[in-house]
Amino acid sequence: MNLQEVFYGAEDLISPGLSACPGCAGELTMRTVMKIMGKNTILGVPPGCMAGAGVVGWNRLSGAKVPITIPLLDNTASMLAGIRRYYQSQGRNDVRVVAFAGDGATADAGFQALSGAAERGENIIYICYDNEGYMNTGFQRSGTSSKGSNTSTTPVGAMRKGKAQHKKDLPLLLAMHNAAYVATVSPAYVQDFVRKIEKAKEVTCGLAYIHVLSPCPTGWWFDPKDTIKLARLAVQTNFFPLYEYEDGRFYQTVSVKQAKPVQEFVSRLGKFKHLDQEAIADLQQWTDRRANLLQRLCAESPA
Amino acid sequence: MTSTWISPTGDEGIYQIDTGKWRTFRPVINRDRCTNCKLCGYYCPVSSIKLSNQQQVHIDLSYCKGCAICATECPRGAIDMVREGEE
Numbered sequence: 001m002n003l004q005e006v007f008y009g010a011e012d013l014i015s016p017g018l019s020a021c022p023g024c025a026g027e028l029t030m031r032t033v034m035k036i037m038g039k040n041t042i043l044g045v046p047p048g049c050m051a052g053a054g055v056v057g058w059n060r061l062s063g064a065k066v067p068i069t070i071p072l073l074d075n076t077a078s079m080l081a082g083i084r085r086y087y088q089s090q091g092r093n094d095v096r097v098v099a100f101a102g103d104g105a106t107a108d109a110g111f112q113a114l115s116g117a118a119e120r121g122e123n124i125i126y127i128c129y130d131n132e133g134y135m136n137t138g139f140q141r142s143g144t145s146s147k148g149s150n151t152s153t154t155p156v157g158a159m160r161k162g163k164a165q166h167k168k169d170l171p172l173l174l175a176m177h178n179a180a181y182v183a184t185v186s187p188a189y190v191q192d193f194v195r196k197i198e199k200a201k202e203v204t205c206g207l208a209y210i211h212v213l214s215p216c217p218t219g220w221w222f223d224p225k226d227t228i229k230l231a232r233l234a235v236q237t238n239f240f241p242l243y244e245y246e247d248g249r250f251y252q253t254v255s256v257k258q259a260k261p262v263q264e265f266v267s268r269l270g271k272f273k274h275l276d277q278e279a280i281a282d283l284q285q286w287t288d289r290r291a292n293l294l295q296r297l298c299a300e301s302p303a
Numbered sequence: 304m305t306s307t308w309i310s311p312t313g314d315e316g317i318y319q320i321d322t323g324k325w326r327t328f329r330p331v332i333n334r335d336r337c338t339n340c341k342l343c344g345y346y347c348p349v350s351s352i353k354l355s356n357q358q359q360v361h362i363d364l365s366y367c368k369g370c371a372i373c374a375t376e377c378p379r380g381a382i383d384m385v386r387e388g389e390e
Contacts, residue, residue, distance in 0.1 A: 003341075008353065016322075017320045017322045017323075018319075018349075022348075027348040027349065028346065031348070064317065187346070190346075225371035
């Protein structure tokens with residue numbers, strides 16, 4: 001599908017009126033993903049922003065036009081693996097089973113289920129929208145919150161200056177599980193986004209994992225109009241590099257020739273307002289180190 | 304409530320709330336500057352930007368939350384945010 005077919009032609013399978021905050025990148029991602037996946041999909045949305053926004057509901061109050069279920073925070077992948085296996089046993093390999101989970105339900109609570117499903121090679125598509133915290137309940141710290149984030153469980157005060165640890169690198173972890181397909185995507189890079197979701201859709205053996213950096217205006221404290229701008233800046237500063245992993249090889253899909261300093265990204269976010277130069281240098285060092293690692297991984301993968 | 308939406312779970316249609324009421328500013332396309340490149344629709348979180356029968360982009364305000372992403376991302380600056388209640 002070309003971009004126009006996806007964004008203007010395909011049917012929106014999600015309710016038009018969701019209570020997601022204005023400028024929510026998660027909502028954009030979810031609609032886009034479902035436009036590409038199509039009607040023949042079963043969706044699992046664990047507790048989180050999107051479930052809370054009204055996509056999941058009981059009886060007549062479901063917010064999606066496809067069968068949708070709300071697994072627990074910690075069993076999304078295993079529950080969907082069961083659903084997928086049932087359809088496979090019925091000879092219905094055309095039914096796609098998609099998880100749309102936040103970073104809490106992926107990196108923290110749901111990790112053992114996801115790790116097990118990836119290791120067993122369950123044929124599900126797992127999409128994680130990473131807004132760097134438990135936004136649905138008021139921005140508590142998660143394993144994927146960036147270092148220095150001012151969250152409600154790591155507040156800034158006399159004793160502490162936000163989260164003390166760096167972000168957990170989930171897509172790399174999933175690649176090390178040897179999942180069939182792993183990719184990082186950004187809603188700002190639309191062409192790349194659509195291509196990767198289409199690729200994940202076609203995976204027939206093993207788990208496809210997509211990691212989306214989803215800027216959150218409410219939690220990160222920025223103007224909703226800047227959502228896409230910040231998603232783009234995260235890529236341009238190498239804070240969130242776009243790559244994919246397939247058949248044991250890494251490919252950088254969007255190459256950043258001259259990376260901007262991380263400060264440009266950090267200084268626009270309210271959750272990093274308190275950071276001093278030292279803390280920003282620390283984030284820069286972490287970013288550089290990861291970009292370097294990724295470059296080496298890509299270089300060592302034969303083309 | 305009757306709805307044109309089909310839902311596998313019920314006959315009353317799907318859950319939806321009237322997010323069009325949230326808006327403080329509404330996006331208005333300036334037709335002189337718009338080149339109909341369709342970029343705005345790629346970034347609208349609510350899928351409110353649609354194509355008319357003449358393949359022209361237009362904004363369906365029924366559920367638009369007024370986040371102004373379209374106005375920010377338009378390469379030609381062809382979308383203005385106008386305060387609700389003003390012309």
